[in-house]
Amino acid sequence: MGATFNNSAWQTKVLWTAIALLGAVSFAIVALNRGEAVNAAWLVIAAVCVYFLAYRFYGLFVANRALGVDAARPTPARRHNDGLDYVPTNRYVLYGHHFAAIAGAGPLVGPVLAAQMGYLPGTLWILAGAVFAGAVQDMTVLFLSTRRDGRSLGDIVRAEMGPIAGTIAGIGILLICVIVLAVLALVVVKALVGSPWGTFAVFCTIPIALLMGIYNQFIRPGHIGEMSLIGCVLLLAALIYGRTVSETPALAAYFDFKGETLALIIIAYGFVASVLPVWLLLAPRDYLSTFLKIGTIALLAVGIIIVRPDLQMPAVTKFIDGSGPVWSGSVFPFLFITIACGAVSGWHSLIASGTTPKMIEDERQIAFIGYGGMLMESFVAIMAMIGASVIHPGVYFAMNSSAGLIGTTAEQAAQVISSWGFVVTPDEIAQMAKDVGETTIMSRTGGAPTLAVGMASILSSFLGGPTLMGIWYHFAILFEALFILTTVDAGTRVLRFMIQDLIGNAVPAFKETSSWTNNLIGSALSVALWGYFLFVGVIDPFGGIWTLWPLFGTANQMLAAIALTVCTVVLFKMKRERFALVTIAPATWLVVCTTTAGLEKVFSPDPNVGFISHALKYGDAIAAGQLLAPAKTLAEMTRIVVNDYIDATLAAVFVLVVVATVIYGLISIWKALASPQPTAIEIGLAGAVAGGRHA
Amino acid sequence: MPDLHELFDRSARAAGATLYWTTRAARLMVGVPDYETYVAHRRANHPNEPIMTYVEFFRERQQARYAVGKGRFRGCC
Numbered sequence: 193m194g195a196t197f198n199n200s201a202w203q204t205k206v207l208w209t210a211i212a213l214l215g216a217v218s219f220a221i222v223a224l225n226r227g228e229a230v231n232a233a234w235l236v237i238a239a240v241c242v243y244f245l246a247y248r249f250y251g252l253f254v255a256n257r258a259l260g261v262d263a264a265r266p267t268p269a270r271r272h273n274d275g276l277d278y279v280p281t282n283r284y285v286l287y288g289h290h291f292a293a294i295a296g297a298g299p300l301v302g303p304v305l306a307a308q309m310g311y312l313p314g315t316l317w318i319l320a321g322a323v324f325a326g327a328v329q330d331m332t333v334l335f336l337s338t339r340r341d342g343r344s345l346g347d348i349v350r351a352e353m354g355p356i357a358g359t360i361a362g363i364g365i366l367l368i369c370v371i372v373l374a375v376l377a378l379v380v381v382k383a384l385v386g387s388p389w390g391t392f393a394v395f396c397t398i399p400i401a402l403l404m405g406i407y408n409q410f411i412r413p414g415h416i417g418e419m420s421l422i423g424c425v426l427l428l429a430a431l432i433y434g435r436t437v438s439e440t441p442a443l444a445a446y447f448d449f450k451g452e453t454l455a456l457i458i459i460a461y462g463f464v465a466s467v468l469p470v471w472l473l474l475a476p477r478d479y480l481s482t483f484l485k486i487g488t489i490a491l492l493a494v495g496i497i498i499v500r501p502d503l504q505m506p507a508v509t510k511f512i513d514g515s516g517p518v519w520s521g522s523v524f525p526f527l528f529i530t531i532a533c534g535a536v537s538g539w540h541s542l543i544a545s546g547t548t549p550k551m552i553e554d555e556r557q558i559a560f561i562g563y564g565g566m567l568m569e570s571f572v573a574i575m576a577m578i579g580a581s582v583i584h585p586g587v588y589f590a591m592n593s594s595a596g597l598i599g600t601t602a603e604q605a606a607q608v609i610s611s612w613g614f615v616v617t618p619d620e621i622a623q624m625a626k627d628v629g630e631t632t633i634m635s636r637t638g639g640a641p642t643l644a645v646g647m648a649s650i651l652s653s654f655l656g657g658p659t660l661m662g663i664w665y666h667f668a669i670l671f672e673a674l675f676i677l678t679t680v681d682a683g684t685r686v687l688r689f690m691i692q693d694l695i696g697n698a699v700p701a702f703k704e705t706s707s708w709t710n711n712l713i714g715s716a717l718s719v720a721l722w723g724y725f726l727f728v729g730v731i732d733p734f735g736g737i738w739t740l741w742p743l744f745g746t747a748n749q750m751l752a753a754i755a756l757t758v759c760t761v762v763l764f765k766m767k768r769e770r771f772a773l774v775t776i777a778p779a780t781w782l783v784v785c786t787t788t789a790g791l792e793k794v795f796s797p798d799p800n801v802g803f804i805s806h807a808l809k810y811g812d813a814i815a816a817g818q819l820l821a822p823a824k825t826l827a828e829m830t831r832i833v834v835n836d837y838i839d840a841t842l843a844a845v846f847v848l849v850v851v852a853t854v855i856y857g858l859i860s861i862w863k864a865l866a867s868p869q870p871t872a873i874e875i876g877l878a879g880a881v882a883g884g885r886h887a
Numbered sequence: 888m889p890d891l892h893e894l895f896d897r898s899a900r901a902a903g904a905t906l907y908w909t910t911r912a913a914r915l916m917v918g919v920p921d922y923e924t925y926v927a928h929r930r931a932n933h934p935n936e937p938i939m940t941y942v943e944f945f946r947e948r949q950q951a952r953y954a955v956g957k958g959r960f961r962g963c964c
Contacts, residue, residue, distance in 0.1 A: 273932075275925030276948065281915070288912035414945035416914060470953040471946075478952075479917045486916065547918075685953060 208248065215241025222507075223312060229502035232578045235311070236496060239319060239574045243567040246323040247559075251567075254328055255559035258763070258771035259335050267552045268341045271876060278342075281551040283560055290548045290565045292482055294330070294540050295489065297376055297676045298533025298748070299569055301639035303577040304646075305741060306530045307588065308518040310508040311581040314531055315574065321528070321535025322570030325778035329752055330540045331562030332759040332775060337545035338552050339874045345545045349758050351873050352765065357856035361754050364849045366690055367842070368538065368747040373683045374725030375744040376676045377462075378736050381454045381726070382638035383669050387630055388447035389438035389662075390669045391454075395447065396430035397477065397674055398461070404476035416479060423480045431667055435629060451730040458680065459723040465681040466688055466715040474681050481675040488671045492575050495650045505581035505588065510613065517593035517612075518637070519738055520800040525789040528781075529745035534573025536782065538751025540566065579646030580639075586616020587624050587633070591642045594735035595635045596822025605634055629662030637737045640676075644668035687721065688714040728835050733822040739835070743842060746789050750846045753782040757857040764864040765872035783850055790847035794840045803843065807836035918952035919945060 218238035222230055255261050272278040281289075306314035336348055343351075346365060350358025384391045404423045412418060437443045449457070465473050514522035519530060533539065544562060552558060580588060589609045590598065598605040602618035609616050625633040628648055633641065648664035656664070689705060692714045696703030702710055729736030756779035763772040796802030799809040810833050813820045823829045864871055911921055922941050929938045939947060 273928060275928035276920065277951070279920050279924060279928075281920070282908075282911070285908065285912045285915055289915040292916040413942040416917060416919065417910070471949060474953055475917075475949050482916050483913065551920075682953065 208245070211241050211244055215245065222315070225507070229504060230507070231500055231502055232496055232582065233500040235315065235503070235574065235578060239315075239571060242319050242323065243571065246327070247564060247567060250323060251327060251331065251559050251563035254771075254774050255331060255335075255556075255563070258768065258774045259332065259558075260766075260768065261335065261555040261558055263554055263556050265339075265555055266876060267338055267555060268549060268876070269551050269553060272341070272550075277547070278550045280553040283553065283557045286548065286551050286553075286557070287561050287565060288486075289551070290543070290561050291568050292486060293543045293546070293548070294537075294565060294569055295485060295572060296533070296539075296679060297379060297640075297672060298537060298539070299573040300576045300643055300672065301379060302531040302534055302745070303573045304580040304639035304642050305518050305592070305737070306527060307505055307577060307580040308509065308516040308592065309512045309523065309527060310506050311503055311577055312507040313512060313523055313527055314577055317527060317531055318535050318570055318573045318577065321531070322566055322573075325752070325756070325781065326534075326536035326540070326570065327563040327566035328774055328778060329536060329538075329756050329759065330544050330566040331558060333541040333755055334544040334549055334552075334562035335555075335558050336759065336762055337549040338555065338558060339876065341875050342547075342550040343545065345541050345755060345758070348545065348762075349754070352758060352762055353853075353856050353860045357853060357860075360849055360852050360856070361758075362690075362694075364747075364751055364754055364846075364853075365542065366687070366694070367845065367849075368751050369683060369687045369690065370721045371725065371740070371744050371747045371842075372539070373462075373680055373687070373722035374729060375737075375740050377455070377458050377680055377722065377726045378729040378740060379638040379640050380458065380673045380676050381451050381730055382636060382735075382737065383640040383644070383673060384449070384454055385451045385636075386448060386632070387438075387669075388444040389434040389629055389666050390673070391447040391449060392437045393427075393431045393434045393666055393670045394673045394677070397427065397480070397670075397677070398473070400426045400430070401473050401477040401480065404480070405472040408476060409471050419476065420479050420483055423476065424484070427480065427484075427670070431663065431670055434666060435662060438629060452727070455723075455727050455730045458677070459719050459726065461677075462680050462684045462723070463715050463719045466684040466718065467711055474678075474685070477674070477678050477681065481678040484671055485675045488668075489572055489575075491651070492579070492647060493571075495647075495654060496575060496578055498654050499650050501578070501582040501650055501653075503578070503581040504583065505585050509585075514801075517589060517597050519741055520798075521742065521789075521792070525785040525792070526742065528785045529742055529749060529789045531573065532745045532748040532752075534570055534576070536749070536752050536778065537569075538748045538753070538755055540569075541751065541755035576643055579643045579650065581646075582649060583642070583646050584616060584620060584624075585614040586610070587621060587645070588642060589614055590616070590621045590634050591636045591645070592639075593635060594637060594733075594738060594822065596733055596735070598634065600634070602632075602634065627658065627661045628665035630665075635735065637735045639737075640669060640672045644672070684715065684718050684722070687718040691717050691721075728831075728838075731831070732835065733824075733828055733832065739839065742789065742793060743839060743846075746786055746793070746843060746846050749782050749786045749789075750850050753779060753786055753850050754853045756782060757853050761857050761860045761864070762872050764861045765870060767864075767870045769865070783854055786850050787847050790843045790850075793843040794847075803836040803840035807833045807840070810836070919948045 215238055218234045218241065221234045222238055269278045269280040273280065303314050303318065333345060337343055340348060346358060346362050349361040384394060400423055404419045408419045437447060512523050514520060548561065586609050590605045598608045602621045606616050606618040606621060624645065625631065628645060644665050647668040648661050651664045652658060652661045692702055692705060692710060704710055725740065729740045732739055756775050759775040760772055760779055763769060763775060792801055793803055795804060797805050799806040810820060810829050814826065814829050819829065823832060922944055925944060926938055
C-alpha cells in the first residue's frame with residue numbers, strides 16, 4: 193500500500209499521523225470511559241489502527257532489518273517448483289491459505305473465558321501479544337522454514353539446537369496435540385449436552401459429509417465448489433429442521449444426550465475418521481468447515497460493523513483478583529495463559545513451518561503473510577471478545593460458571609450472580625434460554641455457547657430479528673462444532689502418525705503407515721490419549737473447562753516459548769544478535785508466564801489454583817470421611833484426587849520442557865557467540881539442495 | 888452511450904477477475920493448488936513426461952493434504 197503514496201512523502205506522513213490519532217482517541221474512549229456503555233465500534237477502530245501501525249512500523253522493521261529478508265534469494269517454491277507442493281503462489285491467495293490454516297477455535301474461546309475480568313485486560317493482551325509476540329513468532333518461523341526448504345519446527349530445532357533439544361520439542365508437540373484435542377472436544381460436548389437441536393444439526397454433518405465424499409469420488413470428481421454448495425444447502429436444511437426435532441419430544445429424545453455419552457460418541461467418531469479413507473469423511477468435512485469458518489468470520493465482522501452493539505460487560509471486573517468463577521487465578525500469569533491463540537499461539541509455529549513456506553514466491557512477502565496473517569487472527573479474537581461482552585454480564589456468568597457454584601435453578605443462579613455484583617433476575621436467564629431455543633443455558637461452559645449467544649444477538653439484529661435468534665444461535669454452535677470436529681479428525685491422524693513415528697523408533701515395523709494393523713493400533717492409541725482427558729473433563733464435577741483450559745493454554749504458550757527460543761538462537765547463529773531483542777523479549781515473557789503458571793498449577797497453596805493442594809484438600813476430606821462440594825459421592829472424591837495428580841504431572845512436564853529448551857537455547861547462543869562466522873544451517877544459497885521432506 | 892458500455896465492460900472484467908482470484912484462493916484453502924500452473928510447469932520443464940489429468944491431480948492433492956502428519960498441521964488455534 194505504501195507504493196501509492198510514495199511520490200509524496202508528506203501525504204504518507206499525514207495519513208499515518210491520522211491513523212495514530214484515530215487509534216489513540218478510540219483507545220481513550222475504550223479504556224477511560226467509566227459508568228457508560230462503550231460502543232464496540234471504538235474497540236474495532238482502536239484494534240484496526242493498532243494493526244496498521246504495527247504492520248507498517250514494527251512488522252516490516254523486523255522483516256527487513258532484524259531478519260534481513262532478501263529478494264535475491266530463491267525461495268523453496270522457486271528452487272523445487274513441482275506444481276504440487278512447491279508452487280510460487282500469489283501473495284493474496286497464499287495469505288488466504290495461511291489464514292485458513294491458522295484460524296480455529298482457540299481465538300474464539302480464549303477471549304470469551306477471559307471476559308470474566310472485563311473486556312479491557314483481555315483486549316490489551318490480544319493487541320500487545322499479537323503485535324510483539326504472536327505475529328513476530330509466526331513470521332520468524334515462516335522465515336526460518338522458508339530458508340530451510342520448508343522444514344518443520346521439530347526439524348529446525350534438531351538442526352540448530354541438537355538432537356536432544358529436538359526430542360524434547362517433539363515431546364512438547366505430542367503433549368500439546370493431546371491436550372488441544374481433548375479440550376476442543378470438551379468444548380463441543382459442553383455445547384451439545386441436553387441440546388437436541390444442536391446435536392441433531394452436528395450429527396447431520398456426518399451423513400452430509402459421506403454424501404459429499406461419494407459425490408466427489410465417483411459422480412463429479414474434483415468439483416469442489418459444486419460439492420461444497422450441496423453440502424452447505426443440506427447443512428442449512430438440517431439446521432432449520434433441528435428446531436422441529438427439538439420441539440417434537442419423540443424425536444428430541446433421540447438427540448438428547450448426557451455429557452458422558454457425547455464424549456464416547458466423539459471418541460468413537462475420531463477413531464473411525466482416522467481409520468477411514470480420507471476422501472470419504474475427512475476431506476469433505478474439511479472443505480465444508482473451512483468455507484463455513486471463513487464465511488462466518490466475515491459475516492461476524494460485517495455484523496459488528498453494521499450493528500455496532502454496546503459492550504455490556506464492564507471494562508474491568510472485580511475478578512482480576514483471581515477469584516473468578518470461570519477460571520481461577522490472577523491476571524498474571526493466568527490471563528496470558530487463558531488467551532493463548534489470538535495473542536500468541538505456539539500451534540501457529542507448526543503451521544508456519546508446514547505448507548506455507550513451500551509456496552512463498554519472494555522473501556519480501558514473508559511479513560505480509562506471517563505477520564499480517566497473525567494480525568487477522570488477533571482481530572478474530574477481538575471479535576470474540578466483543579461477542580462475549582455484548583450480552584448481559586449476569587447471563588454471561590450464568591452460562592460460564594459450573595453448577596457447583598451457581599446451583600441448577602435460575603432462582604439460585606440469579607441470587608448467587610447478583611451477590612457478585614452483576615444484578616440479574618431469574619427471568620432474564622430463563623428468557624435468554626427461550627430466545628435461543630434451549631431448555632437451559634446455565635453452566636454451558638467452554639465459551640462456544642456464550643459466543644453463540646453473542647453472535648446470535650448481533651446477527652439477528654440485522655438479519656431476521658428476534659424470531660431468527662434460535663437459528664443464529666444454533667448456526668454459531670454448528671459452525672464452531674464443525675470446525676472443532678474437523679480439527680479432531682485431522683488431529684487424531686496427525687497424532688497417530690507421531691505415535692507411529694515415536695514407537696517406530698523401538699519397533700521399526702510400526703512405522704509403516706499403510707499397514708492396517710498399524711493403522712488400527714495407532715488410531716486406538718491416539719484416541720485413547722486425548723479421549724482420556726476428554727472423558728475426565730466431562731465427568732469433572734468442576735465442569736472440565738475450569739480444570740483443563742489452563743493446561744491447554746500452558747501447553748500452547750510452552751510451544752510458543754520453544755519456537756521463539758529457536759528463533760532467538762538462529763538470530764545469534766546468523767550473527768544478527770544486535771536485533772535479537774525482537775524475539776528475546778517475547779520469548780522471555782512467555783517463559784516467565786508458562787513457568788510461573790505451571791509452577792503455580794503444581795505447587796500453589798491455594799486449592800483453587802494448585803493441583804497438589806487441591807488433591808491434598810480432597811484427600812484429607814476422604815480420610816475424614818467427609819464429602820466436599822461439588823463431589824456427591826466418595827468415588828467422585830477419589831476421582832478428583834487422581835485427576836489432580838495427573839494434571840499436576842502434566843503441568844510439571846510442561847515446565848520441564850520449557851526450562852530444558854531454554855538451557856539448550858542458552859548453550860547454542862553461547863557457542864554461536866564464540867564462533868567468528870555465521871553458523872546457521874540454511875539451505876538454498878549455493879544451488880538447490882534436495883531433501884528437506886524427510887521426517 | 889459509449890461511457891456506459893465502457894463501464895459495463897470494466898465491471899464485467901473486474902467481476903471476472905474477482906471470481907477467478909476468489910476461486911483460486913478458496914481452492915488453495917482446502918489444499919488444491921492451481922491446475923493450470925501445474926500443467927504449464929510440466930509442459931515447460933518436463934516436456935516428454937506424462938501430465939496428470941485434473942481428476943488425478945485433485946486426488947493426488949487430496950491424499951497429500953492428509954498424508955503423513957509432519958508439517959501438515961492445521962486449524963487449531
